[in-house]
Amino acid sequence: MEDLIKEIKPKSPAVKFLQKYVITKYFVTIFLFLVWMIFFDSTSFLVVNELNGEINKYEDQLAYYQSEYQKNDDFYKKLMNNKEEKEKYARENYFMKKPNEEIFILVVDSTKAVKKE
Template sequence: MLFLDTNSFLIHHELNNEIEQLNDNKKYYQKEIQVDQKQIKSLKNDASLEKFAREEYFMKKENEEIYIIEYEDSLNKRYRDE
């Protein structure tokens, strides 16, 4: 004899799958938090903060020019064909 109600096997199976997905997400975000904390710790140094700002946001000092060099393999295919 089989009874199907709100506590059925299918619902338990779906909930267990959801719990596994949430646990995987939790592990992923914990790793990301560790990476971000390391980066924050390294950015407390003025030299590394300046390097980060220059590389990521192309910031510069006054009376300074920046040239961005892009290699052909780093460009989108659309721009190479033109």
């Protein structure tokens, strides 16, 4: 073991220069570049992350609206192809009635409603 320690030569001036100036310059340059790209650039990591969040939000909204459109389209097709469905919808939502028929609308008073606990 002692033979190995004796055989190690002291560092040459060129190696010391590389360690002291060149390598640290590269590390400082790379560090500054990364800091610039993460925080200050117009396409920084923070901006890209925020934009990806907005894209995900809008994709979720798109999926929701497409499903709502599909439900409404199915309901419309069912309503237009079936006379009984049209009549049922008109009676329930627009309170339409047949001649010589009376409609009673029951309203629940929410102030007197008893909550179950």
